[in-house]
Amino acid sequence: MTLDVKICGLSTAETLEAAIAAGASHVGFVHFAPSPRHVELPAMKVLRERAADRARVVVVLVDPDDGLLDRLVAEVRPDWLQLHGKETPERVAAVKARTGLPVMKALSVSAPEDLSALQAYRGVADRLLLDSKRPKGSVLPGGNGVSFDWRILSELDPGLDYVLSGGLHVGNVAEALRIARPRGLDASSGLESAPGVKDPARIRSFFDALARAPVAHAAPEEALSP
Numbered sequence: 001m002t003l004d005v006k007i008c009g010l011s012t013a014e015t016l017e018a019a020i021a022a023g024a025s026h027v028g029f030v031h032f033a034p035s036p037r038h039v040e041l042p043a044m045k046v047l048r049e050r051a052a053d054r055a056r057v058v059v060v061l062v063d064p065d066d067g068l069l070d071r072l073v074a075e076v077r078p079d080w081l082q083l084h085g086k087e088t089p090e091r092v093a094a095v096k097a098r099t100g101l102p103v104m105k106a107l108s109v110s111a112p113e114d115l116s117a118l119q120a121y122r123g124v125a126d127r128l129l130l131d132s133k134r135p136k137g138s139v140l141p142g143g144n145g146v147s148f149d150w151r152i153l154s155e156l157d158p159g160l161d162y163v164l165s166g167g168l169h170v171g172n173v174a175e176a177l178r179i180a181r182p183r184g185l186d187a188s189s190g191l192e193s194a195p196g197v198k199d200p201a202r203i204r205s206f207f208d209a210l211a212r213a214p215v216a217h218a219a220p221e222e223a224l225s226p
């Protein structure tokens with residue numbers, strides 16, 4: 001079982017190429033106007049076509065309405081949607097039905113009691129992405145560069161198909177994998193030289209660190225859904 005690695009918040013051809021060349025299985029484009037990583041749909045379409053089938057293209061949205069979903073599917077044709085807002089399990093199911101796309105649902109965790117919220121999404125979301133809570137003062141639900149205490153994940157069902165996210169960078173990714181057992185990793189601001197500016201050298205170093213990490217993650221016995 002290989003570990004999926006998503007590099008999120010890409011917005012230029014150069015950094016998209018760096019992520020794919022380094023080994024990203026998934027590349028993420030954020031469509032959320034307050035974010036320094038925001039990409040409008042015409043530019044996203046160009047990046048998506050450039051990625052082609054070399055990596056799975058994930059579009060990150062925050063509480064999207066149906067009109068935006070329809071435009072995205074028609075214009076960008078992503079492989080996945082990542083819902084990073086307050087979408088309920090019912091809304092996740094409706095988004096899947098409307099778009100025909102698999103959905104990764106982001107959930108914020110910082111304490112063991114937060115993990116109970118995951119259950120409602122099992123069998124609904126195709127994958128969960130566990131991220132840190134939004135720090136006070138931030139307008140962004142994700143991409144804040146803050147990690148959480150990965151030890152709380154020892155409470156999880158070992159078969160849970162989830163992506164670990166939040167504040168990952170070259171200096172902590174090996175430790176994250178020593179503690180958690182994710183199906184995938186997601187990194188964004190830890191690979192930037194300034195907010196929204198991905199650094200090809202940091203992307204390469206991240207994958208180098210991963211290659212050196214003694215990976216002990218378990219193969220999930222069950223996926224959330226096919």
Ligand SMILES: O=C(O)c1ccccc1NCC(=O)[C@H](O)[C@H](O)COP(=O)(O)O
Binds near residue numbers: 009035060131144189
């Ligand atoms: O990255 C953003 O600016 C963003 C804005 C709004 C919603 C989600 C966003 N990012 C989603 C991601 O998947 C990030 O990679 C994830 O939150 C981890 O970010 P970081 O802690 O910076 O590695």
